[in-house]
Amino acid sequence: MKILIIGGTRFLGRYLVSEALAKGHEITLFNRGNHQHGFENVEQLIGDRSEQLDILKNRKWDAVIDTCGYVPRDVYLSTKTLADQTEHYTYISSISVYKDWILEGIDENYAVHTLSKKKLEQITRGGSRFIPEYYGALKYMSEKEAENNLVSKLLTIRPGLIVGKYDYSDRFTYWVDRIGKGGKVLTPGDPNQKIQLIDAKDLASWNLDMIEKKETGTFNATGINRNLTMLELLETCREVTNSDAEFVWGSESFLLEHNVKPWSDMPLWIPSEHPLEGEEKPWKGSNAFNIDKAIEKGLTFRPLEETIEDLHKWNQLRDKQINKAGITLEKEKQLLRELAKYSV
Numbered sequence: 406m407k408i409l410i411i412g413g414t415r416f417l418g419r420y421l422v423s424e425a426l427a428k429g430h431e432i433t434l435f436n437r438g439n440h441q442h443g444f445e446n447v448e449q450l451i452g453d454r455s456e457q458l459d460i461l462k463n464r465k466w467d468a469v470i471d472t473c474g475y476v477p478r479d480v481y482l483s484t485k486t487l488a489d490q491t492e493h494y495t496y497i498s499s500i501s502v503y504k505d506w507i508l509e510g511i512d513e514n515y516a517v518h519t520l521s522k523k524k525l526e527q528i529t530r531g532g533s534r535f536i537p538e539y540y541g542a543l544k545y546m547s548e549k550e551a552e553n554n555l556v557s558k559l560l561t562i563r564p565g566l567i568v569g570k571y572d573y574s575d576r577f578t579y580w581v582d583r584i585g586k587g588g589k590v591l592t593p594g595d596p597n598q599k600i601q602l603i604d605a606k607d608l609a610s611w612n613l614d615m616i617e618k619k620e621t622g623t624f625n626a627t628g629i630n631r632n633l634t635m636l637e638l639l640e641t642c643r644e645v646t647n648s649d650a651e652f653v654w655g656s657e658s659f660l661l662e663h664n665v666k667p668w669s670d671m672p673l674w675i676p677s678e679h680p681l682e683g684e685e686k687p688w689k690g691s692n693a694f695n696i697d698k699a700i701e702k703g704l705t706f707r708p709l710e711e712t713i714e715d716l717h718k719w720n721q722l723r724d725k726q727i728n729k730a731g732i733t734l735e736k737e738k739q740l741l742r743e744l745a746k747y748s749v
Contacts, residue, residue: 406617407431407465409491411454411483412472414440416571417497420609421470422447428613435461436473455479458486468493468616471551475536476529480547484554493619495560495612496551500627500694501541502563506675507686509693513563513623518542548623560615562608565627565694566673568712569605570719576672577602579731581716584639585646591737591744592652593660593667593674596636599692600673603628604712611704620702627694629706635673638709645713655740659747663740665732672730 408425412418413434422444425432434442438451452460455478469491474480484494500506504516518541520528525546528539536543548561568577583590603626611626636652643650655665657676667675675681675691696704732740 406467407433408616409433409435409461409464409466409469409487410472411435411469411474413470414442415472416569416573417567417605417609418472419571420569420605421472421612424606424609424613428617430613433464433466454483458482461486461490464490466491468495470495470497470612470616472497474547474551475540476543477525477546477550478529481550481554484551488554488558492558493560493616493621494551494555494558495562495616496548498548498561498563498623499541499544500563500565500625502545502548503541505684505686506688506691509690510695511625511690511693512695513625513698517545519545557621560612560621561623562612563623563625563627564603564608565625565692566602567605567608568602568716570715572605572716573729575729575731576668578716578720579672579728580639581642581646581713582720582728583731584642584648584650585717585720586734587649588651589653589741590639590650591671591732591740592635592639592654593665593671594635594654594657594676596634596652596654598635598674598677600633600635600638601627601629601692601694602673604707606712606715607704607706611699611702614703622698624699624702624704625694625696626699626704627692627696628704629709630696630700630704633709638673641709642713645710646717653741653744655744659744663743665740669730670732 408430410418410421413422414436422432433448435450437453450460469487474496502517503511504518520542528536551559572578608626639652657679661679665671675688677687677689680687
């Protein structure tokens, strides 16, 4: 097949290109050219999706994958332009579209974020920039633009935490790196808290399978289809990295009282007994999304050990930098000292 990938040079996009090439597909990339991809036999079209779509006109592709649609206007323009030029369109959305993660087992029919037309115009007036505080609402409204233009051609995927090489967020990389260093490691909350994550390779492979079958619809894709706990996840990191790490569990109360921010300071952790700031109820469903629809359509997961090993090897070889997620070793030591006093 001929496949156009909007984006394709950063994290998930690189996996999509690799998997597509391995399957023998012909790939065209459309992006601003800000990141080198290193792929051979791949056509690259340079342009800004918000205003330079003419380069895509008068072309035909069997499928399109949109990895970087952040604002509804951009998704409207790309889907309107390509509606008659492709038989299938994948829009990569997010589980952030849901209005909250209070309940366990949230499926694709759960209530979503949205914005008024006035508010949408106000916050997107500056162009296609990423707007974290409205990310979920903008993603959902982008889904609707794609649905309106593509009718029966659209596959919408709502991933949760995607992990693997090239992850520029460093969220899961933080744990692999920190545990690999060994010693006492501050670990968050309940060791038995459920964790969901999906390997970018698994997500990309499944996406391409769905394209080949011309499957449409909306799917949660958070992985893994069993009750993975935080303890098991961290123990697997310790085993794969051959580390002597000792886990020191800080309770939710301790972490919140010491201003440890969920998800950013302690990646993967969202309190299950205490509401987040601005919320009335705790988000017990943050790592318990329903992915039955995707499983029924063939989504599978490779062993967790392989995911961690790939990430660990990549992290050791890349240019060293300060992790974008997690706490510093200095802050961790300070918190461990406080925790020792807190527990007495």
